[in-house]
Amino acid sequence: MGGSCRRISQFVLKVHSRCDLSCDHCYIYQHADQTWRGRPARMPPATVRRAARRIAEHAREHGVPVVHVVLHGGEPLLLGAAGLREVLAELRTAITPWARLDLRLQTNGVLLDEELCRLFVEYDVRVGVSFDGDRAANDRHRVFSHGGSSHDQVRRALALLRRPEHRASYAGILCTVDVRNDPDRVYEALLAERPPRVDLLLPHATWDHPPLRPGSDPTPYARWLGRIHRRWVDDGRPVSIRMFEALRPGGGGTEAFGLAPADVLVIETDGAWEQVDSLKTAYHGAAGTGLDVFDHPVDEVVRHPGVAVRQDGVDGLCATCRACPVVDRCGGGLYAHRWRTGSGFDNPSVYCPDLLGLIDAVDAYPPPTPSVPRQRPATPSGPGEWSATAPVDELLDDLATGHGSTSTLALLTATQLSITRALLAVCRDRFGSTAAWDLLVHLDQAAPDAVRAVLAHPFVRPALVHRLDPAALPGLGAALDPLPALAVAAALRAGVPATVRVPLRAGAITVPTFGELVLPGPGESAEVTVGSGEFRARVGSVERMVSLDPLAPPSTGWLPTRDVPVPGGRVLLEDGDPYRDCYGQPVEPRLDASAARALGRTLADAWRVVRRDVPAHAAALDGGLRAVVPLAADPARPLRSATARHAFGAVAVTPHPDPETMAVLLVHEWQHAKLGAVLDLYDLVEPGQGTPIRVPWRPDPRPPEGVLQGVYAHLAVTQVWRSRADTDDPDASAQAAHFRAWTRDGVEALLASRSLTAAGERFVGQLRHALEETRVGSG
Numbered sequence: 001m002g003g004s005c006r007r008i009s010q011f012v013l014k015v016h017s018r019c020d021l022s023c024d025h026c027y028i029y030q031h032a033d034q035t036w037r038g039r040p041a042r043m044p045p046a047t048v049r050r051a052a053r054r055i056a057e058h059a060r061e062h063g064v065p066v067v068h069v070v071l072h073g074g075e076p077l078l079l080g081a082a083g084l085r086e087v088l089a090e091l092r093t094a095i096t097p098w099a100r101l102d103l104r105l106q107t108n109g110v111l112l113d114e115e116l117c118r119l120f121v122e123y124d125v126r127v128g129v130s131f132d133g134d135r136a137a138n139d140r141h142r143v144f145s146h147g148g149s150s151h152d153q154v155r156r157a158l159a160l161l162r163r164p165e166h167r168a169s170y171a172g173i174l175c176t177v178d179v180r181n182d183p184d185r186v187y188e189a190l191l192a193e194r195p196p197r198v199d200l201l202l203p204h205a206t207w208d209h210p211p212l213r214p215g216s217d218p219t220p221y222a223r224w225l226g227r228i229h230r231r232w233v234d235d236g237r238p239v240s241i242r243m244f245e246a247l248r249p250g251g252g253g254t255e256a257f258g259l260a261p262a263d264v265l266v267i268e269t270d271g272a273w274e275q276v277d278s279l280k281t282a283y284h285g286a287a288g289t290g291l292d293v294f295d296h297p298v299d300e301v302v303r304h305p306g307v308a309v310r311q312d313g314v315d316g317l318c319a320t321c322r323a324c325p326v327v328d329r330c331g332g333g334l335y336a337h338r339w340r341t342g343s344g345f346d347n348p349s350v351y352c353p354d355l356l357g358l359i360d361a362v363d364a365y366p367p368p369t370p371s372v373p374r375q376r377p378a379t380p381s382g383p384g385e386w387s388a389t390a391p392v393d394e395l396l397d398d399l400a401t402g403h404g405s406t407s408t409l410a411l412l413t414a415t416q417l418s419i420t421r422a423l424l425a426v427c428r429d430r431f432g433s434t435a436a437w438d439l440l441v442h443l444d445q446a447a448p449d450a451v452r453a454v455l456a457h458p459f460v461r462p463a464l465v466h467r468l469d470p471a472a473l474p475g476l477g478a479a480l481d482p483l484p485a486l487a488v489a490a491a492l493r494a495g496v497p498a499t500v501r502v503p504l505r506a507g508a509i510t511v512p513t514f515g516e517l518v519l520p521g522p523g524e525s526a527e528v529t530v531g532s533g534e535f536r537a538r539v540g541s542v543e544r545m546v547s548l549d550p551l552a553p554p555s556t557g558w559l560p561t562r563d564v565p566v567p568g569g570r571v572l573l574e575d576g577d578p579y580r581d582c583y584g585q586p587v588e589p590r591l592d593a594s595a596a597r598a599l600g601r602t603l604a605d606a607w608r609v610v611r612r613d614v615p616a617h618a619a620a621l622d623g624g625l626r627a628v629v630p631l632a633a634d635p636a637r638p639l640r641s642a643t644a645r646h647a648f649g650a651v652a653v654t655p656h657p658d659p660e661t662m663a664v665l666l667v668h669e670w671q672h673a674k675l676g677a678v679l680d681l682y683d684l685v686e687p688g689q690g691t692p693i694r695v696p697w698r699p700d701p702r703p704p705e706g707v708l709q710g711v712y713a714h715l716a717v718t719q720v721w722r723s724r725a726d727t728d729d730p731d732a733s734a735q736a737a738h739f740r741a742w743t744r745d746g747v748e749a750l751l752a753s754r755s756l757t758a759a760g761e762r763f764v765g766q767l768r769h770a771l772e773e774t775r776v777g778s779g
């Protein structure tokens, strides 16, 4: 660890310092700082490499779980697809061994094309586009050097990002406010682009250069933004508008508001470390530190006085702000906006009256209902696992596209793993430490990947839940201690010799993710000895040896788990683990070899169909679906599927032979699994709001959470059929219309029910937008 030095998680990489637009409100070229003139236009590859290594070094030394890197400019797209690919590859190679890498890019959009969009999807880069609203608003500032409009080019870029195949890379819109624009028209123009998020930016100004205040209104920004806030609330908060969310009580703040310590550093094209860009508006050289990536690690930059003062929270503010009743929400506004020659940054924001007025407006209309985060698991997070700094709103916004990106799936998977770990700890507290617990703890340190692979098995959590509360999962029989079998599985994966006593269930032991061993004779437990690539189990005087070598002859009594190849990797065909019986409907006993082969083929073909129809959903399946459980055949209901809240990573289906049908089942059920994982973390429905709601897909009224689940699943099914409507499938348009109508009715009923939290309302509002895009003829 790097001592007491604060860790930084956000880095802005200036990969190109020139721009193809000539906006007159640009703080880089038009404000006090002119240091860009002496810098290289492009960041040279050696500087990119050095920057990436500095970031990686910091992540490694401080255990930063998620590193955010924003490619910025000038205009980063001027680097071209090949140049950007080199930068992205360099960053991924250097940083991902140490931290989850969240890549972003901020662009004016003019040069965005399909090749670039494909590159951003490939590298999981989320793209923010600067766009000031309707044509009149945008062209007031965002023009080419010859004065021509950029409006059409930017709208074309936004349309490209909206396409289903690129949507995962659409981060949102950054809009700079100009109070001379019509707020209603700006709001409508922004919403029409269906962004996952809108950032409203106050134009940069200081006490030396105050903001434009036309007319006699002393707080025009509060009035202008207050108007948009009202529209946004009236519309059910259909999109995340970060400014309004940050200003709510407990809103969490952003760089522009709130008291959180500054957590961002900039790297210029010449490798210079700088503070946030907005300081460039204060005076020439204001953002400089005199340090660079070649000679100075991040820890040294954090100790720079200009950065250090911004770690001090309320103590770093002027006396007026310290005494202000809303300081915890405003935080003195953006640091740069406090500048005044003479007193430096020791002033309130030049927008102070507007900020006060805006906070009043946010409070007054109407007091929002805060969403109540569920208690998060207590287990400390490590690289790749959930962290308290993870962008919660972004996770919900991303899933509200209908599918969710691979990084969101990775976050959901990590949170589920944390819950499983927390349940393990509860078992230890309840039942005491055992040899199996000690072995798991040892392996978690010696071979953490092995333990993680076992704990991520979908049926570990049901086993732990059943052990703690047998009534929660009726039908699973006697509650046995699952820890010994988990320890055996982890030791086998780690190649660590161990001996553990494993309880028998119906004359067999199940080694999660490996298989089931049937043992002869009576007995309550087996002594299992793990060796290298094999294990032995002894009950009384009988011993059975199991070799895990796939080329070895079959071991007596051993029923290995089968994993089948699918385009996204391999998926377990789970027909042995006893805890798979948690779906509230009968599961199929172990399939014979030919039935297993047939189901494996259908799954692989279905996966290809999902890829063909809805690639974004295929990526979401790749990111988290680990196991498929065959449900028992029932001639009365041949087409059934299910998910279980405690078994994230698995879906259960009847082994239907048609891949096209199976594809719909997989997509449908995976929606339930994802939303279940979200509901483990956040309340989208107000607690205690159980008034049933009528929906078209069920004869009986459903509780709000059930309707939310139905809407989310039907949206995905609509997206599948909408895609098929572009082919010669004669039924597809009618099916798409059918599921769209169900989804729409469910969405409207949910919103009208007033049963959702603020987060739930916004989520459902965004589902409505995603549904809009499935109208035939939309694209």
Ligand code: SF4
Binding pocket: 019, 020, 021, 022, 023, 025, 026, 027, 028, 029, 073, 074, 075, 108, 130, 142
């Ligand atoms: S697009 Fe951005 S970087 Fe380029 S001139 Fe406009 S504000 Fe400045």
Ligand code: SF4
Binding pocket: 320, 321, 322, 324, 325, 326, 327, 330, 331, 332, 333, 348, 349, 351, 352, 353, 355, 356
């Ligand atoms: S800038 Fe104004 S509103 Fe904000 S904390 Fe300071 S005094 Fe309060």
